[in-house]
Amino acid sequence: MTSISANDDRTVSPPVGIIQPAWVRVVHWINAVAMIVMIMSGWQIYNASPLFDFTFSRSITLGGWLAGALLWHFAAMWLLVVNGLVYLVLGLATGRFRRKLWPITPSGVAADAKAALTGKLSHDDLSRYNQVQKLLYAAIILVGIVVVLSGLSIWKPVQFQWLTAVFGGYDFARYVHFTCMALIVAFLVVHVALALLVPKSLRAMVAGR
Amino acid sequence: MRRLRSLLIPGVDKRLLVKDAAKLLPDPARRRFIAGGASLGALTLLTGCDVSDSFSAEKLLVQISKFNDKVQAAIFNPNTLAPTYTEADITRPFPFNGYYSEDEAPDLDGEDYTFEVRGLVDNKKSWTLDELYKLPEVTQITRHVCVEGWSAIGSWSGTPLRDFLKLVGADTRAKYCWFQCADVDGYNSPLDMATALHPQTQMTFKFDGEILPRKYGYPMKIRVPTKLGFKNPKYVVSMEVTNDYKGGYWEDQGYNSFSGI
Numbered sequence A: 001m002t003s004i005s006a007n008d009d010r011t012v013s014p015p016v017g018i019i020q021p022a023w024v025r026v027v028h029w030i031n032a033v034a035m036i037v038m039i040m041s042g043w044q045i046y047n048a049s050p051l052f053d054f055t056f057s058r059s060i061t062l063g064g065w066l067a068g069a070l071l072w073h074f075a076a077m078w079l080l081v082v083n084g085l086v087y088l089v090l091g092l093a094t095g096r097f098r099r100k101l102w103p104i105t106p107s108g109v110a111a112d113a114k115a116a117l118t119g120k121l122s123h124d125d126l127s128r129y130n131q132v133q134k135l136l137y138a139a140i141i142l143v144g145i146v147v148v149l150s151g152l153s154i155w156k157p158v159q160f161q162w163l164t165a166v167f168g169g170y171d172f173a174r175y176v177h178f179t180c181m182a183l184i185v186a187f188l189v190v191h192v193a194l195a196l197l198v199p200k201s202l203r204a205m206v207a208g209r
Numbered sequence B: 001m002r003r004l005r006s007l008l009i010p011g012v013d014k015r016l017l018v019k020d021a022a023k024l025l026p027d028p029a030r031r032r033f034i035a036g037g038a039s040l041g042a043l044t045l046l047t048g049c050d051v052s053d054s055f056s057a058e059k060l061l062v063q064i065s066k067f068n069d070k071v072q073a074a075i076f077n078p079n080t081l082a083p084t085y086t087e088a089d090i091t092r093p094f095p096f097n098g099y100y101s102e103d104e105a106p107d108l109d110g111e112d113y114t115f116e117v118r119g120l121v122d123n124k125k126s127w128t129l130d131e132l133y134k135l136p137e138v139t140q141i142t143r144h145v146c147v148e149g150w151s152a153i154g155s156w157s158g159t160p161l162r163d164f165l166k167l168v169g170a171d172t173r174a175k176y177c178w179f180q181c182a183d184v185d186g187y188n189s190p191l192d193m194a195t196a197l198h199p200q201t202q203m204t205f206k207f208d209g210e211i212l213p214r215k216y217g218y219p220m221k222i223r224v225p226t227k228l229g230f231k232n233p234k235y236v237v238s239m240e241v242t243n244d245y246k247g248g249y250w251e252d253q254g255y256n257s258f259s260g261i
Ligand code: HEM
Pocket: A024, A028, A031, A032, A035, A036, A100, A126, A133, A137, A140, A141, A184, A188, A191, A192, A195, A196, A201, A202, A203, A205
């Protein structure tokens, strides 16, 4: 058995020069596709019985009508969940989460946020996430878990009624699910904007280095 | 990029694929799915490849939906009861829902009404409403969950379907109870036998303690608290116990057939 030490970066880091290992890149892009399909079909499903005073324009939804959107949603969910589980298992097993996303401290986040806003944040070492990145990534992983669980709870409010109860009952769970979607979309906007601002990070997520 | 494109677009005649997918569906659905192509366009923009053509999205999605039927049948626990509520929780007014308006809803005459029982049953006699009303009555207050996402709590009274199936000597190893309704368009829906035998699945004659009003399916509704609303047929006129999958009004248009909750 090989031992993996979280403290010694070199033993666990991928080959020199590789910023994002292949498995992270593959899982990340599959996730991006699955998320976008889930979000766009979800908007069409939402339109069938809106929770708020607005609906989503059909030009940005997927599926055409309710049944089509449900087909997309309940197909892409497999991709999202299986891929998400692979990410969580590998992230924990390889120590990636511990190394890359930990520790997060309030003072660190404040300092890096200030540096970012004043244009002083360094992007020289892309293999290390700054404190704001760590916080956002850790948070969005949690939101990803909650969106799946709340989704399960409104899909199976009888079979998984304990889960539905955890989310405050069927009607409330719909709001939880919607809120998670909104958070993911908000994250996505910021995340994509930043990736485009620091193109070499995007290159690393595509080509590895 | 070329390699990616060739992965996404197998060497199959695009027009043939589209024709294939359309054949899977009845006419009204075909129209709706094609209308759906408009918003598939958004994904086309995002991915730079034409999703609807390249891998016959509909065909694949229908396949996955069938897989989801099996997964849901495995998740379905015959002993798990839908949560029940109190009188105070009942949604008033309980929403009317249908693909027709309230005054276009089927208007059946209770005097002439008969409930026909067909297929794999010992006793194929038809039942009058008086005879049905004499069956033992239970009342349940449960949540009706619509495929659209809204839900409402109602009180339904009638006889457990599983007792009726026993009474008529149905072969409960058969796969489906297939219900036919009196709607103009011939609404129908298949119910898998495991769900038909669930203790809360009910032949319903009353809503909120009153004879089922026209808008809620007079004279008989099948109330299935473990299924989405569209699998709870109203204005039911016949039941066939069968091993064949005979499709259903919404099921044929793309809604997942099992649709358990
Ligand atoms: C909703 C969909 C998305 C989610 C939930 C998501 C989430 C994440 C997460 C959690 C990470 C950290 C991964 C790790 O280090 O283990 C990450 C990294 C990254 N993502 Fe995304 N992502 C999404 C879509 C996108 C899109 C569309 C782009 C393209 C612009 C993108 C570009 C990147 C880049 C460049 C990184 C590298 C990290 C960095 O150096 O900042 N992501 N993403």
